[in-house]
Amino acid sequence: MTTALITGATAGIGAAFANRLARDGRDLVLVARDTARLRQAADELGSRYGVQVEILTADLSTDTGIGAVEDRLRDDTRPVDLLINNAGFANRGAYLDVPVQDELDMLKVHIEAVLRTTTAAVPGMRERGFGGIVNLASVAAFVPRGTYGATKAWVVNFTLGIARDLAGSGVRLQALCPGFTRTEFHERAGMGTSSIPSWGWLTADRVVDDSLRDLARNRPLCVPGKRYKAAVTAARLLPVGGLGKLSTTAGRDYRKG
Known part of the structure; x- marks a missing residue:
């Protein structure tokens, strides 16, 4: 039986x-x-599906937290065959409105x-000749706007x-x-979502299936969803300046609330 390690595993896409x-x-x-949420998720999944569920409490904004996950991934006695790098967050506010430490986190x-x-994770997977890694980026990776989009562009290119x-x-x-x-x-980031039309939303299950x-x-x-595939294609074709202006305007409306 194969094992998957998922960061940010207690909510949303994770x-x-x-x-x-x-x-x-x-x-x-x-x-x-959150250890309590991890334990609850582990108990529910183990009971429902009869699989082994291990928990690892780690804050990936710290060296200690990242190091703990690295150690688990390098443990050849308990190999991980699928890594889902899902952990992430957004900061509410435009450039200079957000504290530098929050951006560094x-x-x-x-x-x-x-x-x-x-x-x-890669060396063990390569030695076994099998494995997969999913790194969560975003359609924001293709739009020149803010630190969030810049980090996700790095994830895509890396x-x-x-x-x-x-x-x-x-x-x-x-x-x-x-x-x-x-x-x-969005709720955790303090971002309003009332300006986003209903057709613009995906479900987490749809994202995972794709x-x-x-x-x-x-x-x-x-890129899950036909509309977002089209948006990414357009982002690659439109002039960077015009796209950035559109994105900034949408983002300003999006932050309201």
Whole structure:
């Protein structure tokens, strides 16, 4: 039986990955900051699907937290065959409105943690000739707006580059780029969502289904939903200046509330 490690596993897309993978018969290692929520999720998934569920409390904005996940991924006696780097957050406010430390914490979680955990997981997967890594990015990666989009652009380019380097090794990588998804994400960031039309929302289950389907097909970039695929295509074709202006205007409305 294979094992998947999921960061940010107690809510939103991370929780949807945990539920789907447990239903598929995978053992799990759930990583998050809240031990009580981790234990509750582990008990529910283990009872419902009969899989082994391990918990690891770790704050990925700290070296200690990242190091704990690295150590687990390097444990060859308990190999992890699928890594889901889902942990992430957004800061409410425009550039200079957000404290620099909050921006640095975002860089730590979105970039350093992804780099270090991917690097910890790949050698064992490559040696076994099998494995997968899904790094959560966003459609914001293709829009020139703010630190959040910049970090997600890094995730996309890093993942696509490593996927190319590891071609033929049996290790598959994917940059997963969802659009607006109904989770706790926006509420935690203090962001209003009333300006987002109902057709603009994805469900976490839809995002997970598309991701795992594309991973099985060895597609290194996954953009769930036809509308968001079209948006990403447009983002790559439109002039950067005009796209940035559109994004900033939308973002200003989005932050209201």
